[in-house]
Amino acid sequence: MSNVPEGPAESRLEQVSRILIDDSSRVPVLIWFTSSVIWLLLGSLAAMISSIKLHHPDFLGGIEWLTFGRIRPVHLDIVFFGWSSMAAVGALLWLQARLCHVRLPWPLLLSGLAMVWNVGVVVGSVAVLAGHGSSIEYLEFPAYCAPFFAVPALGVLAANVKMYLGKNSQHTYVSQWYLLAATVWLPILYVTAMLCTYFGLVQGVSQAITNWWFGHNALGLWVTPIAVATAYYLIPKVTGRPVHSYHLSLLGFWSLAIFYNWAGTHHLTGGPLPAWTITVGVVGSMMMFIPVITVAINHHMTMRGVFHMLKTSPTLRFTVFGSFMYTVASFQGSLEALRSHQEITHFTQYTIGHAHLGLYGFFSMIMFGAMYYIFPRITNNEWSSARLIKVHFWGSSIGVLAYGIGLCWAGWWQGLMMNDPSIPFLQTVEYVKPYLILRSVSGAGMTIAHIAFAISVWRILSRHHFVMSGPTLFTTERPAWREFVNEQNKREEMAQ
C-alpha cells in the first residue's frame, strides 16, 4: 500500500493513461451518477410529502397512493436504492478504475446494468405506492424486484474483481479494500435477506433480526465503506498530502469488517428477543469506536495545515464535512445502542434524526464531493456556476444540521415524556409537532440544494454550457448563465 493515490511527480505517460482510464468509465459512470441525481430529486419529493403529512395529516389526504404509510417507505427506498446505491456504484467504478490503473471493463454491460437497476427502483416504488409493499423496512420492494438489484450487484462485483486482479498499479491503496469488500457484501446481504424474508426461510422474530441485520449492514457495509473509500481518495488527492497513517487505515478497515455486521440488533432493544442477541448488537456497536476513531484521525490529520483549502474547493468542503459527520453520527450511533439510551430514544424521532445525520450528513455529502470531482473529469467540462454550488452546500449542510439536531432534541424529550405514564400520549404528539414543521423547513432547504445541484449537473452534461477555463472553485467568477448562452449563440452565428 502506498500512502498517496498517485505520485506527485507525474509523467506524461501517466497523464495520458489517466485520460484513457477516465474515457473508459465515462458512459457507465455518467449513467449511474445521472440516474442517482434524478432519484435524489424524486426522493426529496417523497420526503417533502411525507414530512408535511406528519404535521398536516390532511395534506393530499384522500389519495390512497400517497398515504403516509406508503410514501414514507417510498422515500426511504428511493433514497437508499435510487440515490445512495447508484451514486455509490458510480463512485466505486470510477475510483477502482483509477486506483487500479486499468480501463473500466465492460462499459456497455455496466451501463445496461444501471438501467436494469433503474427499472427495479421504478417498479418497486410503484408497487409500494400501489399497496404491494411488505412493510419491512429497507426491504419494502416486492420479491419480484430482487433480480433487478441482485444481478447488477453481481455485475459490479465481477467488474470490481476483474479490475482488481488485472491492476497495473504496484500498490494497493486503502480505498480499494473498502470498495472490494463493499461489493462482496452487498449481494450477499441483499440476496440472503430477500430469501429469508420472502421465502419463509426464517420464522417469527428471526424475521425481525434478519430485517435489521440487512437494514443496518446495508448502510454500514455497503454505502459506508464506499463513502469512506471516496474520502480516503479525495482528501489526499485534493490537498496533495499523503494519508496520515497506513497502519491506522488497515486497523480501521478490518475492525469495520469484523464488528459492524454484529451491530444491527440494537434496533430491537427491549424487543421480544433473547437478551444475548441484543447484547451482541450493543457490543458490536461499542467496538465501532475503533474504526470510526481511526478513520477520524486519518482524515483529520491529513487535513492538518490545509484547512484553508475548504474555502475554495467544493469537492474538499463537501467531503470534509461528510467525513466530520461520519465521526459525529457514528459516535452518536454507538452511544445510542446502549440500553439506557435506547430506553429513551427508541421509537422516537431521535432515530430519524440520527439516520439523516448518517446517511445524509456523512454519506450523501461525500457523494456530492465525489460528483463535484468526477463529473468534470469524465465530461471534459467544468461546473457552470460557483453560486449554484454555494446554494447546494449551504442548503444541504444547514438543512441536515437543523434537521438532525432538531429531531434528536425533540426525540429525546419525546422519549422521556413517553416513558412517563402520567403524561397523556397525545401530549407527546403535540410536543413533537413544531419540530416536525422544522423538519419540513430544513427538508425544503435540502430540496432547494438538490435542485441547484441538479441544474449544475444538467448544465455540465449539456453541450450548450461549455465552460473551458479552469476548475470552478467557490471563489471562481463566471459570467451569468444567460450571458453564456448569448455568447455561445453569437459564436455559432459567426461560425456560420
Next chain:
Amino acid sequence: MNRTFLVILGAFLTIAFSLSGLVLIPNWQFQEHKPVVNPRDGSQYPAPYYGLALQGRDVYVDQGCAYCHTQQVRPKGYGGDIRRNWGNRRTVARDYMYEYPILLGTMRTGPDLANIGARQPARDWHYLHLYNPQITSAGSVMPRYQYLFRTVKAGELVPAGAIPLPAAFQAEGTHIVPTARGEQLVEYLRAQNRTFPLPEAKQ
C-alpha cells in the same frame, strides 16, 4: 494478489459469521417454541390469524401502519410501556411464532398496538378512529382512512353496518359504511391481544 483473496474471503467470512450468529442460530433455537393450551376452553395461544383478521393483516401492511405503530411491549421497568397499560406483560419471541411477516415496528408516532384488541375491543371505536382520528383522539396526526369507507345516501333508513358518527362529523342524509378492507383491518386490530400469560414472560 493474495491480498485480493484475503479481502474477499475476509468480507465473506465476517458476514457469514454474523448471519449464522444473529439469524440462523436464534431461528433454530426458536423452532422449539410450542403454543400454550388454555385450560379453560382448550384454545391455543398463540394462534395463527384466520378469516377477516388474516385478510386484515394485508391491509395493515399495505397501508404501512407499522411505520407509526409498534407491536411490542417492553419489559417492566424498561420504558413506560406497561405503566401506560399497553400490555400486562412484556412480549416475548413465542408471541410472534405465527407472525409472517412480523410487524414489530420501530416508531411510536402513535401508541403501541400489541394489545389494542384488548384495550379497545369495540368495533365501532376502531371504525370511528379510522374514519377520522379526531373523533376519538383529538390532536392526533394520524391520517383519515376515508377510502376504507363508503358513503351511502339513505335518508331516514340507517343502512346495515353504518358507523355511529357524532352529528358534527356526519353530512345530512348520508351514512358511512366500512368497505370490506375496512372490516378486515378492524378485525385484525381486534385480534391484537398478547395478554395471555406465558411462563417466560413474567415481567
